[in-house]
Amino acid sequence: MFNRNMGVKDKYNKLSPAERDFVWWNAIAAINFNENASTALAEAQKRFGASTLHNGSGDSFRHCFWSAMNARDQGIAVARKFGEAHEDWVGNPANEKTMDLHNNSVGFDIGGWSIGATDRHLAVLCVEAWVNKKLIQIDSAKGSDLVYSNSYEKKLYR
């Protein structure tokens, strides 16, 4: 969503109307979520392959981790409100939206029950969620089907 090197106005202009509305009323939380978004992306890039960062394992982990940090920092209700606004843009494919909102929900639960936890701790919990098939992602080999996380990757190692 955001980029650290961009100006504030540039960032604001790239937001969806729903996100702008959220930022207008929750500026402090939005700044916090912006930082968390960068942390989540960097962690996903470290842990998962580049090809999985959109609709794959890396994407599912990133949404979980970002939402977990947001819920830990600002509470589940505010984090969920922004998570829903973030997915509310024209043309967002239904399966991608379903995937992102589901993985956000897992992250909200993790972060909401982990007040004071470190980023690293939340990242580990989201990896556990991914390993235990709690997250969902899109199996590009089967078109656009949603599958549980860590489902088709195992096939690669058998």
Add this chain to the structure above:
Amino acid sequence: MSEVRRWKCVLLLVASFGLNSCSKTVKPAVNAQQEIQNAFTSLQVGQRVDLASAANFGWDRVLVVGPYTPESTMKPFMNDVPSELDDIGISNRDDIHVLLFLESKVFVRAIVLPRHIAEFSKAILLQPISRGQANFERGAKDNEFVLAPSGQIEH
């Protein structure tokens, strides 16, 4: 010619040269971003976009960059990753694709295409496509564009 007049002429020449230099840096009035977006908008299944015509400026290769693409993965295709990509923030966004136009591996221009206008088949992401082959055809699936049969990815 007196010394004063000669200096006046020299200053006039310098000034006009400066003005001309400035005018050369002004980009053409054509809004490439809008023209290319228009070319992809409201096409029926099977209809094509000839990118060479729609992107009417100098380029010889185009890269289609998908959502959440790290900038590091674009490095093999160009001499320098431009700051424009940082401004667009494609590594952090899933609502757009970026068409990256190159000439002799030098960045020329980045055009943002919102995904509600055009989706691109994953098979053509981050593959250099030559200007002559950059024909995109709207497929049957949603608003996904694939490389037209005449199109060819370079290896």
